[in-house]
Amino acid sequence: MKGVLLAAGGASLWGGSGAAAQYLFSRTDINTNWLAAMRLLLAGALLLLWSTYKAPHQVRALATNKKNIFYLVMFAVFGMLNSQISYFLAVKYSNAPTATVIQYLQPVIIIVWLAIAERHWPSRLDNISVVVALIGTFYLVTGGHLNTLTLTPRAILWGVWCAVAAALYTLLPRPLLEHFDALAVCGFAMLLAGVCIIPELFIHPVPHLDLLGWLLIAYIIVGGTMFSYTMFLQSMRYISPAVTGILSAFEPLVATLLAVTLLGTRLTVAAVFGSVLILLTTVIQAIPMDRIPGLHHLTKKEPWN
Template sequence: MSNKRKGILLAIIGPIMWGISGNVAEYLFSVPNVTPQWLVTIRLFGSGILLLFWCLVTEPKKTMAVWKSPHTIINLLVFGLAGVLVSQYTYFSAVAETNAPTATIMQMSGTVFIIVYLALRSWQLPRRLDVISVIFAVAGTFFLITHGHLNSLAITPMGAIWGVLSGLGAAFYTLLPRKLLKEYDTKLAIGWAMLFAGIVMLPGSLSLATPKITVPVFAAIFYVTVFGTMLAYLFYVASLNYLSPATTGMLGVFEPLTATLIGVAFLGTRFGVPEIFGICLILATTFLQTIPTEKLARFSHKPTILK
């Protein structure tokens, strides 16, 4: 398997786990005293501990080596707070204010933020392929979740604000860890970043009322902590070793796709023509990103320098 295909696989698995996690979180928010702050704290603190325990068992010396470099500690803090914590808290706040599909749609704006940032940083217009992929991704998500009707989204002002912020958070956690991953193992960087974010959230969360933990609630918390957070972030961020941030961000469209398929499988949702069209657009995004660069010369153009 080539490095690019490996990266695409990792970048797809992560969002699939997130898509399931969004629906599970929506269920948890129906449980008394489960708030975005409480759930995000449990997720980040628990996932950080699990990842670092894994690192301590396999590579104990490297796990503590980060403390020898003030520069690395600062980068981990920035990634943990500006990337991991912001993306988690804003997304689940959007889920609590609206619902999982609506919050996922708003989070997809992160792809646009990434491409705009990279274009400004390099002072070049995005590739035509990236522009087409963004249009396909956004349009496909729109048709898939909204049934092709603008008025099917009932977004409150706070839901809209949290949704836009979650898009920024998605861009941050895609862009920020690239330098860290060049020096440290993925699970090590993610583990410390999550633990830092969880520790920051812990004092405020301890003052909140504790939810009643039943078997279904425990199972849901276990999923969002282990699969929907630890493994999802691990796979997604690991994909950055093989793909550009823009490509990784665009493959995040599998998150709303998964959320919708869960609705079909367990909630009796049926696909109409707009939804099928949306699925085709989303899958087309993946196909576009797997085309070898040398084959794009026939229909791609040289990026234009901005002036």
């Protein structure tokens, strides 16, 4: 129960940050890059301070080894920074529910990438996931009609790139996560990514916000980043990665509920249907089919001839 609450709570905090960002982009003059810089710098610093307190030897090892630094820089620029900015831009040009759901296309991108990199055909389960995700994307983007688009080309572009960035975010830190605590790796990467775009804090003026606006920024940094990362990663101590992956669906669920009830976002039946199919991809990938009698053949991968 503790693991379930931590995973669901962390994913919910993530989803809430998407709705908070949608409010800021639609009702204030805040710049996306300025907000990304604030989030990365402050959340990264907080996570790194916490990691230094909990495991100082790991932080020291990450900061003093050239190979580790190389992996950190790659993860920070192409994973962390890329995913943060593309997600905010996807929210800005569409809405929090749509951006969050499209981000969940990342399993499909990872399936294709690993098939090419490891030179094997996707398993039957992976093929099912790809087909389900593509059908869901079709309904989300077109509303079920071939001659119309329910999203602008800019929203589609940043949404798809957000999914690509999320895939890079998942793949790039794998060599580091085999040896180091995830909080230390994420804290370092966030801080490095924030340093890369420090000029954005000076290029763009400080936004004119009321108290609610500043509270939402504080929530995005502390609740939607630091606490969400900490809770979600801590949940893996108590429950399996498969259950954690399924519970990550709370992120788009909370983003949708907040956007619809508080921000007046309207979703069509086709958009909801497409969103459910895309999220179903994550559930399919999270279920350990290889451990279920009679279904293990679904996960078998054949090498290229």
